[in-house]
Amino acid sequence: MIDKFFKPKNVAIIGASANRKKLGNNILVNFKKNFKGKIYPVNINEKEIEGLRCYDSVKDIKEKVDLAVVVVPAKIANIVVSECSECDVKAVIIISAGYRESGSDGIILENHLKAIIKKDNVRVVGPNCIGVLDTYSGVDTIFSPYERMERPKEGGISVISQSGAFGTAFIDWCAEHRIGINRFVSFGNRADVGECDLINFFSKDRKTDLIILYIEGPKNGRELMDALKNTTRKKPVIVLKAGKSDKGAAAAASHTGSLAGSYKIFSSAMKQCGATEAKTLDELFDFTKVLSKLEPAKGNRVAIVTNGGGYGVLSADACIYAGLELAELSHKSVTAIKKAMPEFAGVHNPLDLIGDATEERFRVALENCIKDKNVDIVVVFVWALGTTLDSGIAETIINIARKSKKPVICGGVGSDYTKDILLALENAGIPTFPTPLRAMKAAKILYDYGKIRKL
Numbered sequence: 001m002i003d004k005f006f007k008p009k010n011v012a013i014i015g016a017s018a019n020r021k022k023l024g025n026n027i028l029v030n031f032k033k034n035f036k037g038k039i040y041p042v043n044i045n046e047k048e049i050e051g052l053r054c055y056d057s058v059k060d061i062k063e064k065v066d067l068a069v070v071v072v073p074a075k076i077a078n079i080v081v082s083e084c085s086e087c088d089v090k091a092v093i094i095i096s097a098g099y100r101e102s103g104s105d106g107i108i109l110e111n112h113l114k115a116i117i118k119k120d121n122v123r124v125v126g127p128n129c130i131g132v133l134d135t136y137s138g139v140d141t142i143f144s145p146y147e148r149m150e151r152p153k154e155g156g157i158s159v160i161s162q163s164g165a166f167g168t169a170f171i172d173w174c175a176e177h178r179i180g181i182n183r184f185v186s187f188g189n190r191a192d193v194g195e196c197d198l199i200n201f202f203s204k205d206r207k208t209d210l211i212i213l214y215i216e217g218p219k220n221g222r223e224l225m226d227a228l229k230n231t232t233r234k235k236p237v238i239v240l241k242a243g244k245s246d247k248g249a250a251a252a253a254s255h256t257g258s259l260a261g262s263y264k265i266f267s268s269a270m271k272q273c274g275a276t277e278a279k280t281l282d283e284l285f286d287f288t289k290v291l292s293k294l295e296p297a298k299g300n301r302v303a304i305v306t307n308g309g310g311y312g313v314l315s316a317d318a319c320i321y322a323g324l325e326l327a328e329l330s331h332k333s334v335t336a337i338k339k340a341m342p343e344f345a346g347v348h349n350p351l352d353l354i355g356d357a358t359e360e361r362f363r364v365a366l367e368n369c370i371k372d373k374n375v376d377i378v379v380v381f382v383w384a385l386g387t388t389l390d391s392g393i394a395e396t397i398i399n400i401a402r403k404s405k406k407p408v409i410c411g412g413v414g415s416d417y418t419k420d421i422l423l424a425l426e427n428a429g430i431p432t433f434p435t436p437l438r439a440m441k442a443a444k445i446l447y448d449y450g451k452i453r454k455l
Helices: 025-032 074-086 104-120 164-176 197-201 221-232 244-256 263-271 279-295 309-321 329-336 358-371 393-403 416-427 436-454
Strands: 010-014 040-044 067-069 091-094 123-125 129-136 154-161 181-186 210-215 237-241 276-278 301-306 375-379 409-410
Touching: 010 025, 010 074, 025 358, 067 074, 074 091, 074 237, 104 123, 104 436, 123 301, 129 164, 154 164, 154 197, 154 279, 164 181, 164 210, 164 279, 181 416, 197 210, 197 221, 210 279, 221 263, 237 279, 244 276, 276 436, 279 436, 301 309, 301 358, 309 375, 309 436, 329 358, 329 416, 358 393, 375 436, 393 409, 393 416, 409 416
Parallel strands: 010 040, 010 067, 067 091, 091 123, 154 181, 154 210, 210 237, 237 276, 301 375, 375 409
Antiparallel strands: 129 181
């Protein structure tokens, strides 16, 4: 039944509005852009909205409705859900706020909603949520206009978020970084459909390669652990937990009515389940990049390649700090690389190609590091400010990385010239990072998930 939220043949938007400043209009307009099925606006005060015939009630729609999106005040929303059930609508998204998160009256309303759901066998996402985005079917209940929030391209990531604001900001970031999204669900107060339902669903979804979970407080800790254990050996799950501190937990309670619980227990449980925990927003972004673009690493031995000596030293420190090892290059690799280096230069890991490095020197170094049986991961930091290296270095790295079965991660720091090189790498599917530590922590995630896949 959860499939109806993503691939309905038609949708009724209950609370659709002709007012361009209201959510009911934004949602209708967004559906019209990409949704491939029929759209039925419902508003008793309108005859037509955005060129579509408007209905007084879901009961007036002759065709059986697959999905209903509810954008009316909470006091009316429960009545609407009952009407949807009478019409055999099995999937309902309640955007409306004013439930548990708003206090005692809202708790009563939400308990009434749960009673309706249980009695009428209807599945509900929400209330107090932004809802669902499916980049393939065009389902889009996100009420942010396209000019304010870019929608990502089609891809293999499915995002589950208790917070609509965080979730939409994250997928907007994905769009900016050309990272494809499959499906996004903001479940809000979780009166019915929650994180466990969605993890179990996405674990079997062929279009989902990576699952992202933002959560403030799990509904059922044991059920969440079971769902994660059953999923992480098949595909990675990155979890960002909010409400780690006492103050954060209090904020979570007023946001979605969640009890955040003990963070230490939660973090330990994530390790047991094989989930990848991102402890900060930067880590979430970085881990998403590597797990969505690269295969897991078979080991933890890193070869560092750079034309900036300082980068090499910092990267070596970061490698050890992140829990990885510096690879010991084979005699064969060292001999081959020496031929491309000045006579005075030493060849060891980290591999400093020196400030006058050319694309050819990079090519020889990278090809040999990738061939080396002692190397599991290659991390490249480009210093683009010298005169011997031009923007063609990006193409050199791309051509080598595409042929490699080992992960290749890149980085660099600088203004527009450096950024253009890094952008070319990103567009080719090579993750880049602004600091050695962030690059190495991302590399460690590839190693960690590689171990989970072997279990």
